[in-house]
Amino acid sequence: QVQLQQSGPGLLKSSETLSLTCTVSGNAISSGYYWAWIRQPPGKGLEWIGSVYHSGHTYYNPSLKSRVSISVDKSKSQFSLKLSSVTAADTAVYYCAGEATAAYYYMDVWGKGTTVTVSS
């Protein structure tokens, strides 16, 4: 069973770049998943940030596209999120997830989440 382990700093200052990594267990990085990032501001709902396939093909949320980069490193079984020029509005719990890509698309494996706080 695929498992995801998140890592990265939890405290940033305004204008810095957020960098998070998600390690995929069991050599599953090249399996039939899109690897995604989702965030959840305190007390609010879920927002899809974007996703990457093992080929490197990416999809981004247009609302964040100018500041987001998602990449994959198959040699390390990792995929990463970078979000530039952060502000307090980027304070959230950030989740990595695997989106199955069979006949339908659904996120059936999730990391535990990383709380990211942006201070001024």
Added chain:
Amino acid sequence: DIQMTQSPSSLSASVGDRVTISCRASQTISYYLNWYRQKPGKAPELLIYAASTLQSGVPSRFSGSGSGTEFTLTITSLQPEDFATYYCQQGYITPRTFGQGTRVELK
């Protein structure tokens, strides 16, 4: 972007109750609709995908129905661990979008 709208935003129920949550998409998404449960302080967990397919390991008290733009999640005989927030999500196109959530609280 496809907007997902859930109703109600919150509800109060008792253990053993039957609960129904609705989700409406702003355009047709066929059967590309998923349901998640999120317990406080935890990551979401997949309950239902493709509108009505129960994820492996999920109890049979959960069921989903609908197609096109109207979908429903039903929980028969609510259990203590079901007091949580539920989200629908469309997997039809990117950007993926979620409903605003339905909080199920203890009456």
